[in-house]
Amino acid sequence: xxxxxxxxxxxxxxxxxxxxxxxxxxxxxxxxxxxxxxxxxxxxxxxxxxxxxxxxxxxxxxxxxxxxxxxxxxxxxxxxxxxxxxxxxxxxxxxxxxxxxxxxxxxxxxxxxxxxxxxxxxxxxxxxxxxxxxxxxxxxxxxxxxxxxxxxxxxxxxxxxxxxxxxxxxxxxxxxxxxxxxxxxxxxxxxxxxxxxxxxxxxxxxxxxxxxxxxxxxxxxxxxxxxxxxxxxxxxxxxxxxxxxxxxxxxxxxxxxxxxxxxxxxxxxxxxxxxxxxxxxxxxxxxxxxxxxxxxxxxxxxxxxxxxxxxxxxxxxxxxxxxxxxxxxxxxxxxxxxxxxxxxxxxxxxxxxxxxxxxxxxxxxxxxxxxxxxxxxxxxxxxxxxxxxxxxxxxxxxxxxxxxxxxxxxxxxxxxxxx
Amino acid sequence: xxxxxxxxxxxxxxxxxxxxxxxxxxxxxxxxxxxxxxxxxxxxxxxxxxxxxxxxxxxxxxxxxxxxxxxxxxxxxxxxxxxxxxxxxxxxxxxxxxxxxxxxxxxxxxxxxxxxxxxxxxxxxxxxxxxxxxxxxxxxxxxxxxxxxxxxxxxxxxxxxxxxxxxxxxxxxxxxxxxxxxxxxxxxxxxxxxxxxxxxxxxxxxxxxxxxxxxxxxxxxxxxxxxxxxxxxxxxxxxxxxxxxxxxxxxxxxxxxxxxxxxxxxxxxxxxxxxxxxxxxxxxxxxxxxxxxxxxxxxxxxxxxxxxxxxxxxxxxxxxxxxxxxxxxxxxxxxxxxxxxxxxxxxxxxxxxxxxxxxxxxxxxxxxxxxxxxxxxxxxxxxxxxxxxxxxxxxxxxxxxxxxxxxxxxxxxxxxxxx
Numbered sequence: 047x048x049x050x051x052x053x054x055x056x057x058x059x060x061x062x063x064x065x066x067x068x069x070x071x072x073x074x075x076x077x078x079x080x081x082x083x084x085x086x087x088x089x090x091x092x093x094x095x096x097x098x099x100x101x102x103x104x105x106x107x108x109x110x111x112x113x114x115x116x117x118x119x120x121x122x123x124x125x126x127x128x129x130x131x132x133x134x135x136x137x138x139x140x141x142x143x144x145x146x147x148x149x150x151x152x153x154x155x156x157x158x159x160x161x162x163x164x165x166x167x168x169x170x171x172x173x174x175x176x177x178x179x180x181x182x183x184x185x186x187x188x189x190x191x192x193x194x195x196x197x198x199x200x201x202x203x204x205x206x207x208x209x210x211x212x213x214x215x216x217x218x219x220x221x222x223x224x225x226x227x228x229x230x231x232x233x234x235x236x237x238x239x240x241x242x243x244x245x246x247x248x249x250x251x252x253x254x255x256x257x258x259x260x261x262x263x264x265x266x267x268x269x270x271x272x273x274x275x276x277x278x279x280x281x282x283x284x285x286x287x288x289x290x291x292x293x294x295x296x297x298x299x300x301x302x303x304x305x306x307x308x309x310x311x312x313x314x315x316x317x318x319x320x321x322x323x324x325x326x327x328x329x330x331x332x333x334x335x336x337x338x339x340x341x342x343x344x345x346x347x348x349x350x351x352x353x354x355x356x357x358x359x360x361x362x363x364x365x366x367x368x369x370x371x372x373x374x375x376x377x378x379x380x381x382x383x384x385x386x387x388x389x390x391x392x393x394x395x396x397x398x399x400x401x402x403x404x405x406x407x408x409x410x411x412x413x414x415x416x417x418x419x420x421x422x423x424x425x426x427x428x429x430x431x432x433x434x435x436x437x438x439x440x441x442x443x444x445x446x447x448x449x450x451x452x453x454x455x456x457x458x459x460x461x462x463x464x465x
Numbered sequence: 466x467x468x469x470x471x472x473x474x475x476x477x478x479x480x481x482x483x484x485x486x487x488x489x490x491x492x493x494x495x496x497x498x499x500x501x502x503x504x505x506x507x508x509x510x511x512x513x514x515x516x517x518x519x520x521x522x523x524x525x526x527x528x529x530x531x532x533x534x535x536x537x538x539x540x541x542x543x544x545x546x547x548x549x550x551x552x553x554x555x556x557x558x559x560x561x562x563x564x565x566x567x568x569x570x571x572x573x574x575x576x577x578x579x580x581x582x583x584x585x586x587x588x589x590x591x592x593x594x595x596x597x598x599x600x601x602x603x604x605x606x607x608x609x610x611x612x613x614x615x616x617x618x619x620x621x622x623x624x625x626x627x628x629x630x631x632x633x634x635x636x637x638x639x640x641x642x643x644x645x646x647x648x649x650x651x652x653x654x655x656x657x658x659x660x661x662x663x664x665x666x667x668x669x670x671x672x673x674x675x676x677x678x679x680x681x682x683x684x685x686x687x688x689x690x691x692x693x694x695x696x697x698x699x700x701x702x703x704x705x706x707x708x709x710x711x712x713x714x715x716x717x718x719x720x721x722x723x724x725x726x727x728x729x730x731x732x733x734x735x736x737x738x739x740x741x742x743x744x745x746x747x748x749x750x751x752x753x754x755x756x757x758x759x760x761x762x763x764x765x766x767x768x769x770x771x772x773x774x775x776x777x778x779x780x781x782x783x784x785x786x787x788x789x790x791x792x793x794x795x796x797x798x799x800x801x802x803x804x805x806x807x808x809x810x811x812x813x814x815x816x817x818x819x820x821x822x823x824x825x826x827x828x829x830x831x832x833x834x835x836x837x838x839x840x841x842x843x844x845x846x847x848x849x850x851x852x853x854x855x856x857x858x859x860x861x862x863x864x865x866x867x868x869x870x871x872x873x874x875x876x877x878x879x880x881x882x883x884x
Contacts, residue, residue, distance in 0.1 A: 122758025138575070139582035151755045153722045154783020154805035155834075156557070161784060163558035181811075182754055184794045185804060188787055213793045220793075235759070294768060295714070295747060303572045314759030321763025328714060328763065328771070330749050335601055336570045338870055339541025340654075340733030344740025344747065346866030349713060352747070364573020365580060368607055374632045374639075375603045379880055385604060386573035388878065392600075395873035403869060415574075447765030450822060451757055454814035459807065461798055 047260050048413045049422050051280050055397050055407035056353070061280070061287040064437065068279045068286075069272050071436035075429070076269070080436050082443030087231030088428055091239045092261035092421075100255055103241055106204055106224060107248035113170035113202055115144040117160075117190060118246040120174035121182045122314065123234020124206070125150045127243035127424070130311040131257065132250045134304050134420055145250045149173075149186030157186060164193055172246050174206040176228050178214025181455070199223065206241050233443055235315045238424050253417040260421030268429050277426055282433035284408055285353075289327050289438075293353040293406060297345065298331045300357045301393050302415060306333055308357075312427055319435045319442040326438065335392050346403045353406040358393055359415045362386045466679050467832045468841050470699050474816050474826035475772070480699070480706040483856065487698045487705075488691050490855035494848070495688070499855050501862030506650030507847055510658045511680035511840075519674055522660055525623055525643060526667035532589035532621055534563040536579075536609060537665040539593035540601045541733065542653025543625070544569045546662035546843070549730040550676065551669045553723045553839055564669045568592075568605030576605060583612055591665050593625040595647050597633025600874075618642065625660050652862055654734045657843050672836040679840030687848050696845055701852035703827055704772075708746050708857075712772040712825060716764065717750045719776045720812050721834060725752055727776075731846055738854045738861040745857065754811050765822045772825040777812055778834045781805040 053061070074080035075089065110116050118128055129147060136142055148160055171194070173187045194202050205225040207214040218225045226241035237243060239261050248254045268278050285296060296316075298309045309331035320326035332341050345352065367388070369381035380388055397407045412419045435442030456464035472480070493499035494508065529535050537547055548566060555561055567579055590613070592606045613621050624644040626633040637644040645660035656662060658680050667673045687697050704715060715735075717728045728750035739745035751760050764771065786807070788800035799807060816826040831838045854861030875883035 121755065125755070126759060137578045139578045151720070151722055151752065152804055152808035152811060153720065154781050154803065154808060156722050157804055158783045159556045159558045178793065179795050181796070181799075181807070182758075184796045185786055185799070185807070188789060188794065188796060189784055192787060213795065217791075217793045220791075294770065301570070301572065303570055303575050310759070314756075317760045317763040317767070321760075321765075321767030323766065324769060326763055326767040328749070328767065329760075330747070333570065336540065336544070337733075339601075339867065340545060340729070341736045341740075341748075342870065343864045343866040344736040344745055346740075346869050347742065348736070348740030348745040348747065350743060351713065362573050364577045365608055367604055368611060370607060372636075372639075374597070374636045375607065376598050376632065376881075377600070377603045377607060380600075380604070380878065384573065385571055385576055388600070388604070389571035389573060391877050392571060392870070392874050395877050396870040399869035399873050403866070445762045447762040447822065448757065450765050450818035451761065451811070451815040454818050455811050458810050458814050459799065462795075 047263050047418050047422055049264070049277065049419060049426060050411050051277055052409040052411060053280070053284065054409070055401040056284055056288070059284060059287040059291065059406055061283040062274055064283040064287055065274050065279065067437050068283050068433055071282065071433040072272055072279060074436050075432045081441035085231055085233045085236070085443035087229045088236035088239070090265070091232070092258055092265045092425060095239070095258055100244070100258065103226065103244050103254065104248050106226070107245055109201065110170040110172065110204065110249045111143050111251070113168050115146060115167065116170045116172060116246065116249045117146045117148050117164070118172050118174065119149040119183045119186050119190065121150045121180060123237045124174035124183070124242055126307065126311040126314055127238025128246040130307040131238065131243065131247045131252060131420060133307040134415060135252050135417060136250060138304070143249065143251050145246055148190065149183030152182055152185065157189065161189060161193070164190065170202045172204050172206060172249065173214065174242055175214050176208050177212045178207060178217065179212070204245065206245060235318055236428055238311070239421065256417035257421035260418035261425040264422035264425040268426070278430040278433055281408070281426070281430040282437055285327060285434055286437045288353040288406055292351060295328045295330055295352040297352055297354040298329065298357070299334050299354050300331070301334050301389050302357070302359060303333055304415070305357055308420070308423070315427055315431050316434070318445050319431050320438055320440060322440050322447060325440060334396065335389070338396060345400055345405060350404045353408070354400060355408045355410065356393060356397060358390065358409050358411045360411060361414050466682050466837050466841055468683070468696065468838060468845060469830050470696055471828040471830060472699070472703060474820040475703055475707070478703060478706040478710065478825055480702040481693055483702040483706055484693050484698065486856050487701050487852055490701065490852040491691055491698060493855050494851045500860035504650055504652045504655070504862035506648045507655035507658070509684070510651070511677055511684045511844060514658070514677055519663070519677060522645065522663050522673065523667050525645070526664055528620065529589040529591065529623065529668045530562050530670070532587050534565060534586065535589045535591060535665065535668045536565050536567050536583070537591050537593065538568040538602045538605050538609065540569045540599060542656045543593035543602070543661055545726065545730040545733050546657025547665040549726040550657065550662065550666045550671060550839060552726040553834060554671050554836060555669060557723070562668065562670050564665055567609065568602030571601055571604065576608065580608060580612070583609065589621045591623050591625060591668065592633065593661055594633050595627050596631045597626060597636065598631070623664065625664060654737055655847055657730070658840065675836035676840035679837035680844040683841035683844040687845070697849040697852055700827070700845070700849040701856055704746060704853055705856045707772040707825055711770060714747045714749055714771040716771055716773040717748065717776070718753050718773050719750070720753050720808050721778060722752055723834070724776055727839070727842070734846055734850050735853070737864050738850050739857055739859060741859050741866060744859060753815065754808070757815060764819055764824060769823045772827070773819060774827045774829065775812060775816060777809065777828050777830045779830060780833050
């Protein structure tokens, strides 16, 4: 497993000057002396999750796979981590075990179409909610629960929830459902390596042991080193240096379509951890080279308030470009090369072009896109986020602003006790 | 058909003060007196596309539908419009005619998996490219072309390209392929209502006559009125007023998952039209309520440099929330209501909450999400974009920055004639 940064196109930021701040922030994390330190359970999830924990999750996932498909119900951190991993590692055209999602919004037509699709099918549910009363997953679960014959629910429904309190815990106990625990000290956006993420990921047929192994290796590296060689320190220093110099928007750029939801997961992680008190980098994402033909113009030549972080996958399988007898499209000069090598050349060319246009660029290089590297990347981003948010001077682990719309909504909907 | 704006949460912007500027910009469009006026063919696409044009597209689409599926090959404007409409109006779980996409990036694994999926299937291709030499669609077309037996290509492959020049025109003529024309005066991001968008949309089984009818109705309204009641003028005024007051990021918020690609299409339209010369609003998108549990914190409480534009669908079918005997999840207070009404309440509550947090909010209200309204929305955004970009002082119809990465890439790849 190897993941490393390249800062060729971000030298001018002088990020190494922030090393001392980053070291202090890292110490706050590891010593649990910073704001929100009650929520640092994610720090040691890789090292403290045992093989027997993983075996239990895998065994439960295997029972879910006896259905025709799984519907994973959850929102926010109870949705994005699993979706990111499944999307990154599954074949979108393949015949793997299907995992659908529900309760991550309240789109009525989507849910109507989903209900119609599920009707008459033997599907399983993993309902993921700390409280069990969150509106979006709660409504979806109500509707799907009704579709499963009562005598089959114990086989087909697994709850991932609080260990002792809350509505979903109560339901699981009353109905005799199997359940997994959302640890008290792990917030939603840091929960992908807990059962919250692991159960649906395993149900999709992906290798959760490799995922954890990658995270464990990354944890070990980030714990061992507080120099500027520590990749989490590097990332935190570069992005804070960029932000302080007026680069207010960070664009996460992936050249693999399958990384779309990994970027969405990253947006939650950093947006929700840092966007508070009138501060914080605005996290955005692009899929390239697709968006070079849409957002590319803005990135190259719009307001100079951005920097980009590029995910670069070194090795990937894929087609070789064929030679055509008639070179009408003038692409024979690429014949015999792998499509992946051309894609990586586009990446290099774009980093350079954007840099010339005033956009600092960070490149994160992964040897391959597999479960091990993805687990390591998840952990790297989490650890980097803790450091980065402490450097920014905010509590990385709360989300006070998320309540504002809920408060209005409950009052408008007439929820008992809210007005 | 009805589409209207609500500005309750953006009053403080004083946008009506910009009416004179917007009127001047609108005149530049209609008089073809502004920069880039060679590319105003989109303005009259709705009124000038005849029923017989549409019948010809529909007839061609019907022949494509004799295959098992269609692969639409294109990038940028030759991709996003069709994808937006198909995604907005199709059932993602349904058994409609499948339209897949290729050549919108160079993800090697994606294309390898696609090739494997297509192998042995009877698929059709619509290859969409003005030049026929763009790298991404060119490579995909090379690979897929080889999979179609030579004797079947005239039935299964349709080119949408230049009327007389370019590599794809040459290939179509040589091979005797059917073709549709990309008009010389319609740029990619303004091409959804031309054959570029219409052919794959029709192949997906959607009603292109209703789509054009909605656009035609909107064109007629926007041509008839230069007061502040003109919705394109309204939108252009509000977003320019927001931008000038430091709201540098516009977040397009949709509460329907199916509108994801409509927001992507909008990002290209505005990002590529306005992001130049160091200027331009940064266009971003969120899917709500999903992203209230990710980007919501940042939006509510991060840097106060944003405004949001919300797509609100008044009427939608969907499930009614069931009452449970045991109200464990405390959601029985919603029983009997439609999920859509709860979703709209979340929208209202969120607009209000974000406004309280310092985020001006525009609401675009569509009576329904159907082909007619979507056609009208496309045209409204296009017309609004022309006005808005002229108010910003840029040429809405060029994209000089898009060439920068290509120039580097061709040199790195050793393309003949580039170094």
